[in-house]
Amino acid sequence: MADLFGTAAPAAPLAEALRPQTIDEVIGQRHLLGPGKPLRLAFESGKPHSMILWGPPGTGKTTIARLMATAFECEFIALSAVFSGVKEIREAVQQAEAVLARSGRRTILFVDEVHRFNKAQQDAFLPYVERGLFTFIGATTENPSFEVNSALLSRATVYVLESLSAPDLGTLLTRTGLDADEGARERLVGFADGDARRLLNAVEILQNARPAGTIDAAFVESALASNLRRFDKGGEQFYDQISALHKAVRGSHPDASLYWLVRMLDGGADPLYLGRRIVRMATEDIGLADPRALRLALDACETYERLGSPEGELALAEAVLYLACAAKSNAAYSAYNAARAFVAADGTRPVPLHIRNAPTRLMKNLGYGKEYRYAHDEDGAYAAGENYFPEGMPAVEWYRPSDRGLEARIREKLEQLRALDAEAGGKRKK
Numbered sequence: 001m002a003d004l005f006g007t008a009a010p011a012a013p014l015a016e017a018l019r020p021q022t023i024d025e026v027i028g029q030r031h032l033l034g035p036g037k038p039l040r041l042a043f044e045s046g047k048p049h050s051m052i053l054w055g056p057p058g059t060g061k062t063t064i065a066r067l068m069a070t071a072f073e074c075e076f077i078a079l080s081a082v083f084s085g086v087k088e089i090r091e092a093v094q095q096a097e098a099v100l101a102r103s104g105r106r107t108i109l110f111v112d113e114v115h116r117f118n119k120a121q122q123d124a125f126l127p128y129v130e131r132g133l134f135t136f137i138g139a140t141t142e143n144p145s146f147e148v149n150s151a152l153l154s155r156a157t158v159y160v161l162e163s164l165s166a167p168d169l170g171t172l173l174t175r176t177g178l179d180a181d182e183g184a185r186e187r188l189v190g191f192a193d194g195d196a197r198r199l200l201n202a203v204e205i206l207q208n209a210r211p212a213g214t215i216d217a218a219f220v221e222s223a224l225a226s227n228l229r230r231f232d233k234g235g236e237q238f239y240d241q242i243s244a245l246h247k248a249v250r251g252s253h254p255d256a257s258l259y260w261l262v263r264m265l266d267g268g269a270d271p272l273y274l275g276r277r278i279v280r281m282a283t284e285d286i287g288l289a290d291p292r293a294l295r296l297a298l299d300a301c302e303t304y305e306r307l308g309s310p311e312g313e314l315a316l317a318e319a320v321l322y323l324a325c326a327a328k329s330n331a332a333y334s335a336y337n338a339a340r341a342f343v344a345a346d347g348t349r350p351v352p353l354h355i356r357n358a359p360t361r362l363m364k365n366l367g368y369g370k371e372y373r374y375a376h377d378e379d380g381a382y383a384a385g386e387n388y389f390p391e392g393m394p395a396v397e398w399y400r401p402s403d404r405g406l407e408a409r410i411r412e413k414l415e416q417l418r419a420l421d422a423e424a425g426g427k428r429k430k
Contacts, residue, residue, distance in 0.1 A: 014207075015200040018175055023067055026060055027196065028168040032159055039064065039159055048072045048108060050129055050136040052144045052153065055161025058195030061139035065110040068137065075099045075107040077134075081116035089124050096134045107134040114138030115147030122149045129155050163194025172196055176203050183217030191224060193238055238269070242277055245320070250285045254324040261320050265313055275301035278319050289329035289405030296322055327405025335399035342396065349390030382417060385424030 020026045023033050023043055032039040042049065048068055053061040062078075069076035077092050096107035109125070111117070129136050129152075136156060140147060144158055164172070169189045173180075180188070192199035202224055206215060209223050245260035264274060278300065282293040300319035304312030358368035373383040389396075401411035 013200075014176065014204045015197050018172075018200065020060075020063055020067065021070075023064075023071075026063060026067070027172050028164040029060055029064075029161055032161070038157075042157075043068065043071050046072075048074065048106075048135040050156040052114070052138045052140060052148060052156045052158045053161060054140050054142075054144050054158055056141060056163045056194060058192075058197035058199075059161040059163060060196065061161060062110070062112065065108065065137045065139065068135075069108040069110075072108075073105065074135065075105050076110065077107055078110045078112065081111055081113045081121075084111075086121060086124060089121065093128055093133065096128070100133065106132075109134040109136055111136070111138045113140060115140040115142040115144070119149050122152050126151055126155070164192075164196055165194070169194070169196070169199055172199060173203070176200065178203050178206065178215065179213070180206075180215040180220070181217070184215045184220045187217050187220040190238060191220075241267075241269075242274075245274075246277065246281055246285075249281050249320060249324045250328065252324055252328065254321045257320045257324040258317060261317060265316075271304050271309060271313055271316060272301065275304060275316055275319075278316065278323065281323050282319075284333045285328055285330055286323060286326050287329045287332035287407075288410060289327035289331075289402060289407045291406065293323050293326050327402075327407070329402040329404055329407050331399060331401050331407060338396075338398040342398075349393060352387070352389075352391055355388060380420075382420060384417075384420040 023040065026033055029039070031037060034040065042051075048071075053064060055061060065078075066076060068074075075096065077095060079088055079092060092109055096109065099105050099107055111125075114122070125136055128134055136152075138144075138148065138152075138156065144153055148156075166189050169192050170185065173185055173188060188199060188202055191202055206220065206223055241260060241264050245257060245264065248256035248260055261274065265271060275297070279294065279297045282297040286293040297319045300315040303315035306312070307315070353367045354370055354372045356363070356368040358364045363369075373386055375381050375383045375386075378384070401407040401414065403411060
């Protein structure tokens with residue numbers, strides 16, 4: 001919209017001025033809004049249903065709720081759990097009842113940051129959702145399994161929204177009509193970090209401060225200096241820095257690992273985001289070679305949650321140093337991915353009768369659990385030659401322990417067990 005950057009500034013914020021009017025105008029979320037996808041089917045169904053929209057900031061949760069109200073010609077009432085309480089909930093209910101009595105129109109009640117409501121506040125919606133007075137749409141950046149009570153969750157479909165990709169953000173940037181060169185566009189997309197609202201707010205800052213002519217990367221950096229540093233200090237992309245941290249840990253280089261951690265903390269990266277990535281490193285790159293790494297990474301996150309900055313950051317540093325020095329193995333990670341790929345491509349194989357659960361007489365009569373060998377009653381608590389895979393499944397060996405750290409002992413143990421299988425005359429599928 002080129003007129004957004006004329007002499008007269010728009011009355012509404014840019015994020016509002018560019019808010020999509022149809023689902024086809026929504027940028028990103030193709031896994032939900034593409035042809036045949038769940039949310040598009042919901043829009044095409046002719047009837048709204050209660051839902052929880054879970055995703056990072058700036059991914060379109062409010063937009064989708066508003067579009068649903070428009071599509072189904074519903075009244076739209078929005079609450080923010082940050083500023084609302086039982087009083088505001090009661091007023092929203094009264095408004096919905098008045099609209100229904102006056103015009104017969106249903107209401108969509110949108111609650112932003114619903115995870116900030118306590119259990120009692122969330123429970124207050126239930127009778128009205130049950131009565132059909134309104135369709136409930138909650139938006140949250142937190143896992144609803146933990147932050148939304150089970151009664152409300154059972155009455156709503158959860159849709160997971162994703163951060164906008166760089167191409168998605170590029171498309172949005174083009175819609176703003178900002179005259180910027182390729183370097184400036186790259187800096188803005190990196191700054192936004194998947195958040196459409198953050199991108200549009202940055203564009204507004206540039207709009208108010210822009211010089212004559214095309215905006216370049218240097219101007220973007222100077223205009224957004226205090227905020228840009230948070231995500232992209234020194235010109236590197238935010239995800240390039242986290243990649244560097246991960247690779248330094250994987251490469252067993254503690255000093256480089258510490259450098260990239262401190263670079264990101266100094267740049268204002270969310271320490272708990274870094275903590276989550278450290279936990280991932282513990283599972284992906286160290287695994288069972290040193291199982292203590294995962295516990296130490298989790299403890300570091302918990303310590304930061306209790307102490308905050310800057311004291312809690314030391315725990316993250318200790319975790320990074322330990323992970324960098326620990327024995328490395330991606331055997332568990334590789335085995336899991338291989339198993340997932342096999343299951344996704346394979347058919348549904350029945351559970352062998354001898355290892356099925358047999359809680360009833362009928363099941364026992366049908367052979368469930370028959371000839372099951374209780375491992376604890378066998379020599380060495382191991383049923384040599386026993387098969388635990390479905391009948392007819394090809395032999396697989398997904399988990400291949402490394403010869404490093406604790407996995408060296410695991411590898412030795414598995415080799416001994418396989419030798420027992422061979423002696424027993426069976427061919428245990430590994």
